[in-house]
Amino acid sequence: MKIEDWFHTLRNKAQTIEEKWQGASEQERLQLAEQLFQLRQVSDTVVDLWLQFEEKLSNAIRSIKEMEGQLPAEEKKTDQSKVNTESPKAVETNQYEPIFRRGEGFYHLRMFQDAKKCFAELVQKSPDWESGRLYYAYSLLLCEEQELAFREFRLLGRTASSPTIVAISFNAIGCILAEEEQWLEAAQAFKTSLEIKPEQEEAKYNLALCYLRDGDAQEALDELEPYLEKNEHDWEAQMLWLRAAKLLHRMDQTVEWSPPKGLQLPTRDLDSDTLQEMASLYETVGNYHRAQICYHFLTERSPKDGWTWHGLAWNTWLIAGTKRALTLVKKAISLAPENDDFLFSYGWMLLFDGRVEEAIKAFRIMLEKNRDNRLGQSGMISAYEKLGDTQEAKRLAKYFLEDAEPYVRSLGYFHLGRIAVVEENWRLAEQYFQRALPFAEQLWEIPIYLQLCASKLGQAEMQTELVQP
Structure with a gap:
């Protein structure tokens, strides 16, 4: 049996136990619990064996590279301090390599609490091992111990001899500051990271995100455009560019910008979130035909999501009017009957098609569920305007x-x-x-x-x- 098939069998067993638990009797639950315990023992054994294998494999690869003289220059420089017998710390570092490998194994298995314990022991016994301290800082961060992680990253940023580790540390500092919405300080940390290592793509993306969150749409676009030239299909960066472009348009409707290559036209290859952001941008600038194309692709991909049909209906209405849009908005309502936005859009389309009484029925359905529904009240105000009853429209508006x-x-x-x-x-x-x-x-x-x-x-x-x- 292939190892993939074996793991697939184990996953199926765990899923079967989960599915059977709810309807199981007390006796059956005891049996299922025993099976879970056995699976946990298997998991623990696999982890231990994998860690032993990873340690042996890493040592073998390193030894062969050293014998063949194939160790990369930067790695040689770092490892020189580990194997240089003239330095007391070199012997110490080499001595604790099994702890490092074990911690690294736990980290890559996403067992961050176990990784943290290993690297805490490592930095205590070998405080100058920079990559070990970096792993320790990230383990702390992923265990949600941000204050301690921040302290470790700052220490590395000030003292590490490796430019790569300094750049990574400042990028992490920026991420922690951004989580606290300290955008200016976070941006400075990302800039420092890029000054040390200009090719670090993650810091470029993070800097653009900071600019956008701080309201600097043009700065965000300036960072994202060269980033997207190298990372054309990064959907998160695509979304960020679209949001920045939308914000810039709202701030200055005369500004001109050219989308990156991957965003010049909506295509089926784009990620769903990117298509949604692209549709929103097109709606903002009044390009309803392209927004309609985005929603068309989204309805193909998510035919059971009412919001995709609502987006398609709304842009179809703006382009071709009520007759073609009503069927689409009805589809959205059938998929999400509790969504008042969809029912409001239905009433709004009827209202502007001159079918005022039908529109009023739709708005009243909303108000019957909640008399203070502002969407329903807004619809009724517009309906009273259409009927020429401005006094009743004013009365409702003054409640707002x-x-x-x-x-x-x-x-x-x-x-x-x-x-x-x-x-x-x-x-x-x-x-x-x-x-x-x-x-x-x-x-x-x-x-x-x-x-x-x-x-x-x-x-x-x-x-x-x-x-x-």
């Missing part, structure tokens, strides 16, 4: 102004501004839109309405000046 959430209050001012536009009360409309302006990123029509108000008010002032004696 009492909400504790700033965004909901801004949404209320936005609704009241739109109602004032319908009534051609331009000055009042402008005042309402100004109050909603802090959330213009979410309510993207606000700048357009403000321009309309300014234009109407300017025309009125000009007419007033013309009739003055």
